Amino acid sequence: MKKSVSVSLEGVSKVFKNTKGKADVVAVHASDFTVNPGELVSLLGPSGCGKTTTLRMIAGFELPTTGKILIGAEDVTMLPPNARDTATVFQSYGLFPHLTVKENVAYGLNYGKSGKYGKSGKPQKLPKSDIAEKVRETLALVGLSELHDRAPGQLSGGQQQRVALARSLIVEPAVLLLDEPLSNLDALLREQMRVEIRRIQKNLGITAVYVTHDRVEAMSLSDRVIVMRDGKIEQIGSPQSIYEDPVSQFVAGFVGKVAFFPVEDLEKQDGAWNCRLGRRTLRVHRFASDLEVGKPGLVMARPESLRLVEPGLGYIDGTVHLNVYLGHSIETFVETVYGEILIQVDDPASKQLFPEGTAVSIDFSLDRIRLLRG
Numbered sequence: 001m002k003k004s005v006s007v008s009l010e011g012v013s014k015v016f017k018n019t020k021g022k023a024d025v026v027a028v029h030a031s032d033f034t035v036n037p038g039e040l041v042s043l044l045g046p047s048g049c050g051k052t053t054t055l056r057m058i059a060g061f062e063l064p065t066t067g068k069i070l071i072g073a074e075d076v077t078m079l080p081p082n083a084r085d086t087a088t089v090f091q092s093y094g095l096f097p098h099l100t101v102k103e104n105v106a107y108g109l110n111y112g113k114s115g116k117y118g119k120s121g122k123p124q125k126l127p128k129s130d131i132a133e134k135v136r137e138t139l140a141l142v143g144l145s146e147l148h149d150r151a152p153g154q155l156s157g158g159q160q161q162r163v164a165l166a167r168s169l170i171v172e173p174a175v176l177l178l179d180e181p182l183s184n185l186d187a188l189l190r191e192q193m194r195v196e197i198r199r200i201q202k203n204l205g206i207t208a209v210y211v212t213h214d215r216v217e218a219m220s221l222s223d224r225v226i227v228m229r230d231g232k233i234e235q236i237g238s239p240q241s242i243y244e245d246p247v248s249q250f251v252a253g254f255v256g257k258v259a260f261f262p263v264e265d266l267e268k269q270d271g272a273w274n275c276r277l278g279r280r281t282l283r284v285h286r287f288a289s290d291l292e293v294g295k296p297g298l299v300m301a302r303p304e305s306l307r308l309v310e311p312g313l314g315y316i317d318g319t320v321h322l323n324v325y326l327g328h329s330i331e332t333f334v335e336t337v338y339g340e341i342l343i344q345v346d347d348p349a350s351k352q353l354f355p356e357g358t359a360v361s362i363d364f365s366l367d368r369i370r371l372l373r374g
C-alpha cells in the first residue's frame with residue numbers, strides 16, 4: 001500500500017474572467033486548509049459556493065488565480081492533471097459503453113497513469129498479466145468481481161459508479177477526488193454507496209476530498225467537513241463539531257434542522273452568557289467566539305435539544321400543530337410567537353405525548369443549546 005499524503009491549499013483563489021462585458025466571478029476566495037494523510041474531507045455548501053472549482057484546482061483541471069497547492073511536500077499548483085498523483089470520480093460515470101467492466105477499469109492503466117513513463121515522456125503500458133491481476137483486485141475491492149464481462153449498459157447506476165470508482169482506484173492515486181459521485185443514484189443506493197466508499201477509503205488509507213451539497217452525506221462520510229458559502233470557508237471541523245458547535249447561523253442551518261430564537265442584552269458572567277428570551281433569563285454555556293456584551297444574540301436549538309412540557313413550565317408557550325410518527329421518534333411541530341418550531345421526541349413510547357391542538361410549553365436542554373451572534 002502506498003504511503004498516504006496530505007493535500008494543502010495556501011491562499012488559493014479562483015477568479016473567472018468573464019469576457020463579453022460581464023462581471024468577473026470570484027468562485028473561490030483565498031482558501032487555506034490541509035487534508036491530513038488518510039483523511040476524508042468533504043466540501044459542503046449550497047450550489048455555486050465554489051466546491052467543484054476547489055476540487056478542480058486540486059485535480060489540475062483549473063489553475064488557481066492566486067495561491068499554492070501542495071500534495072505531500074510537492075508544489076503541484078502549475079502541474080497538469082496527468083502529472084499529479086490524483087484521480088477523480090465524477091457525478092456522471094463517464095464509462096465507455098462499448099467496453100466491458102474489466103476493460104473500463106483497465107483503461108486507466110493502459111492509457112492513463114501506469115506510474116511508469118517511457119523515454120518519450122509517454123506513460124508506459126504495464127504487461128498484460130499485471131493489468132489482469134490489478135483489475136481483478138480492484139473489482140474485488142469494489143464488490144464487482146462477478147460482473148467483469150458485462151457492458152456498462154447492463155449495470156445499475158450504483159454498479160456503474162463502482163466501476164468508475166474502480167477505474168480511479170486502479171492507478172493507486174495518492175489522492176482520490178470525488179465530485180458529487182452519488183447524485184445520480186436513488187436514496188437507498190446512495191446510502192449503501194456512502195458506506196461502501198467510506199469502507200474502501202479507510203481500508204486503503206487514501207487521502208480523499210469529497211464534494212457534496214448533501215449534509216447527511218458529508219456528515220456520515222467525513223473525518224472533517226469544510227462548510228463553504230459564496231466562495232469562502234465558513235467553518236472546518238468534525239461532523240460533530242459543525243453540528244453541535246456551528247460558528248454561524250448559516251452553518252447551523254445548513255448542516256441540520258434547527259430553531260433560532262432571538263435574544264437580547266447579552267451579558268458575560270463566569271464563563272457563560274446570560275440573555276433575555278421573552279420574559280425569562282437564560283444562561284447559555286455553549287457559545288460562538290464573536291459575541292458582544294449588550295448586543296443581541298441568537299439561541300440555536302436542534303430538535304432533539306427541545307422538550308415539550310405542560311403550558312407555562314417551559315420557556316416558550318405554543319400549540320401542537322402536527323405530530324409526525326417516524327417509529328424511532330416523533331417530530332412535533334409547535335406554533336409559537338417565534339414561528340413553527342420542530343421538536344424531536346426520541347423513544348416516543350416512553351414519553352408523555354401531546355396530541356395535535358394541545359397547548360404546550362417548550363423547554364430547552366440547557367447543556368445542548370448554543371448562543372450565536374444575533
Ligand code: ATP
Nearest residue numbers: 016025026027046047048049050051052053054213
Ligand atoms: P454546484 O453544487 O452547483 O456544483 P459549486 O459549489 O460546485 O456548485 P462551482 O461550480 O465551483 O460551485 O462554481 C462557483 C462559482 O463559479 C459559480 O458562481 C459558478 O457560476 C462560477 N463558475 C464556475 N465555473 C465557471 C467558469 N468556467 N466560468 C465562469 N464562471 C464559472
